[in-house]
Amino acid sequence: NAGVTQTPKFQVLKTGQSMTLQCAQxxxxxxxxxxxxxxxxxxxxxxxxxxxxxxxxGEVPNGYNVSRSTTEDFPLRLLSAAPSQTSxxxxxxxxxxxNTQYFGPGTRLTVL
Amino acid sequence: xxxxxxxxxxxxxxxGGIPIxxxxxxxxxxxxFPWYQQFPGKGPALLIAIRPDVSEKKxxxxxxxxxxxxxxxxxHIMDSQPGDSATYFCAARLYGKLTFxxxxxxxxxx
Numbered sequence: 001n002a003g004v005t006q007t008p009k010f011q012v013l014k015t016g017q018s019m020t021l022q023c024a025q026x027x028x029x030x031x032x033x034x035x036x037x038x039x040x041x042x043x044x045x046x047x048x049x050x051x052x053x054x055x056x057x058g059e060v061p062n063g064y065n066v067s068r069s070t071t072e073d074f075p076l077r078l079l080s081a082a083p084s085q086t087s088x089x090x091x092x093x094x095x096x097x098x099n100t101q102y103f104g105p106g107t108r109l110t111v112l
Numbered sequence: 113x114x115x116x117x118x119x120x121x122x123x124x125x126x127x128g129g130i131p132i133x134x135x136x137x138x139x140x141x142x143x144x145f146p147w148y149q150q151f152p153g154k155g156p157a158l159l160i161a162i163r164p165d166v167s168e169k170k171x172x173x174x175x176x177x178x179x180x181x182x183x184x185x186x187x188h189i190m191d192s193q194p195g196d197s198a199t200y201f202c203a204a205r206l207y208g209k210l211t212f213x214x215x216x217x218x219x220x221x222x
Contacts, residue, residue, distance in 0.1 A: 004155075031208060033209075035212075040121065040214055040215075041214060042116075042118070042201060042212035042213050042214045042215050043156070043201065043210075043212040044212070045209060045210070045211075048209065050208070058209070059211075090155050090156070092155075096208065097208065099144060099146070099158075099161060100146075100158045101158070101210060103148075103155030103156050103157065104155050105153075105154060105155050106153075106154075106155050
C-alpha cells in the first residue's frame with residue numbers, strides 16, 4: 001500500500017493563478033480531509049468528505065474548492081491564489097468512525 | 113474560535129528527561145483525544161490516543177493523562193531520547209472531525 005500520496009511536493013504560484021493539489025489513497029477509506037499547517041496555528045481543517053459525492057466545509061474553507069468523484073481521490077483547488085494561502089497542505093484519510101487519520105507527506109505552497 | 117489550546121510552544125530537555133505537553137479543550141462533546149507526532153518534512157502520524165472515560169493511557173514511553181473535570185489532558189514522554197525530537201500536536205474529535213492544538217516543538221539534547 002502506498003497509503004496517502006500528495007502531488008506536487010513543492011509549488012510556487014503568482015497571485016491570481018489557479019492550481020489543483022492532488023491527493024490519493026489506496027486504503028479504501030471513506031473519510032478524506034484537507035488541512036493547512038501554519039506556524040503557531042497547528043493544523044486547520046479546510047474541507048472534508050465522508051464519501052464519494054459528499055463534501056463539506058471545515059474551519060477555513062474560503063478560497064478553496066474540493067470535489068470527490070471517486071473514493072480514492074480528493075483534489076483541492078485554489079481558484080485565485082493569494083499570499084495568505086502560502087502554507088503547507090496535508091491530506092488525510094480514515095475509515096468513517098475510525099480512530100486513526102493517515103496523513104500524506106504534504107505540499108509546500110508559496111504564493112508570491 | 114480556538115477550541116484546543118496547547119502549551120508550551122517549544123520545549124528543550126536533556127536526554128532522559130520527562131517533557132510534558134499540556135492541552136485544554138472547551139467542548140465537552142469531544143469524544144476522542146489523539147496525539148500526533150510530526151518529523152520535519154513529513155506528515156503527522158498518530159502517536160497515542162485516549163477516550164474521555166479513561167484517566168490515563170500508557171504506550172511504551174508515552175503516557176496520556178486525562179482530567180475530564182478540568183477539561184485538560186497532557187502527554188508525558190519518559191526517558192526522552194534525541195530521536196523523540198519532533199513537533200507534537202494534541203487534537204480533539206467531534207463528529208469525526210479533528211481540531212488540533214497549536215503544536216509543541218520538542219528538542220531533546222544528547
